[in-house]
Amino acid sequence: MAKSTVWHLDKSPALRSTREIAVLGAGIAGCTSAVALAKRGFNVTLIDRHPIAGCEASGNSQGIVYPKLSARDDLLPRINLAAMQFSSRYYQPFWAQGLGQQCGVIVVPEDDKMRQDFEIIGQRFKDQPDLVQLYDNRELRRLSGINLQAQIGLYFPKLGWLSPTDICQQLVAQHRIPLLQADIQRVAHSDNRWHLFDADGQPCITSETLVIANAFDCKQFQQTEFLPVTQLRGQISHIPSNGTSSALKTVICGEGYITPQYNGQHSIGATYNKGVFTTALRPEDHQTNLEQICATDSGIASAIGSQNVTAMTGRANYRCTTKDYLPIVGAVANLTQLVEDYSALRRDAKSSIATAGSYLPNLYINCGMGSRGLSYAPLSAEILATELAGDTPILDEDLRLALHPTRFIIRDLKKKRL
Secondary structure, three states, rough: OHHHHHHEEEOOOOOOOOEEEEEEOOHHHHHHHHHHHHHOOOOEEEOOOOOOEEEEOOOOHHHOOOOHHHHHHHHOHHHHHHHHHHHHHHHHHHHHHHOOOOOOOOEOOOOOHHHHHHHHHHHHHHOOOOEEEEEEHHHHHHHOOOOOOOOOEEEEEOEEOOOOHHHHHHHHHOOOOOEOOEEEEEEEEEEEEEEEEEOOEEEEEEEEEEEEHHHHHHHHHOOOOOOOEEEEEEEEEEEEEEOOOOOOOOOOEEEEEEEEOOOOEEEEOOEEEOOOOOOOOOOOHHHHHHHHHHHHOOOHHHOOOOOHHOOEEEEEEEEEEEEOOOEEEEEEEEEHEEEOOOOHHHHHHHHHOOEEEEEEEEEEEEEEEEEHHHHHHHHHHHHHHHHHHOOOOOHHHHHHHHHOOOOOHHHHHHHHOO
């Protein structure tokens, strides 16, 4: 290992005398993290402002395990591939129970460049038909059940849709993980324990180890406010199924996405509203979703027919996004000390620094999954639990570092932003 890469190692790791862990946030990131830790023998308590799991960003009725492959072999597509493969296995028991549907996902190209990339991807993965297959129009129509017009598309047979709320609640119940309802506004460390306080300043729970998995709300804590996450509103829309659209058998993704009908309606979406801070449904966003799904393929537009935007239902909430589109998972740095130890990077971004990183005692984070929470959460939870348990890492080191919370500090030092 090059000396300049040891920033992710803790030069003075805090010892743990107990197996107790508090996980703050009971969305898909928090619930999968809690389960991964419980499976390794940790005594886990979930904390959330709601009385049940999966109420906010994880509250949509139909969430997609979204596929994302690339013609390149960069860090992002390699992580996306690992996440997609891991999540398809992870959700298999839930699909077998009838939670959601492993119906396959078709992705149609949005432009000529994507068509060329799809050809490369199809060739690259031609020996992995269980992962992805490149199909022509005839096969796309057969698989989807509707008259798609796309001439080619990628088909992911092991993926599908799930209800994130159902998954969260099933995970908590199945593994008997206690859920404490509390609106945590501040965390502090003393006497080798993390203390969590509510809005009235009252202590709610203490734990030797704390995992922060409450999405954008991590910004309210002094320990994690340095993380460059953004709150991005998204609205999904529900449209009624009809005699033609009810024949849809797969999820279809392109400029927008549409799911097979569930309880008499399809989910379409989703908007990306920067700087909009309301969960009230907006007709203009229903219109955007409708335009995007119709632009995805004219065959979809024909299948769903005309829609009354003012009559649409749906749901809006917030994603937690990152600058590099990758989740944030791992130990939380002692910002002041780490910046001091690695200040030489300001003068020379290629400096070789032998000093390991400085980290806050037994504090971890798992957030920043954007619109791909269902896809990323099982893998990021496993990465986190592996790290806490001292198990063998499940990803190559370059991929692990690409997800590490400290990556932003190191980048900002090199670019003289810190």
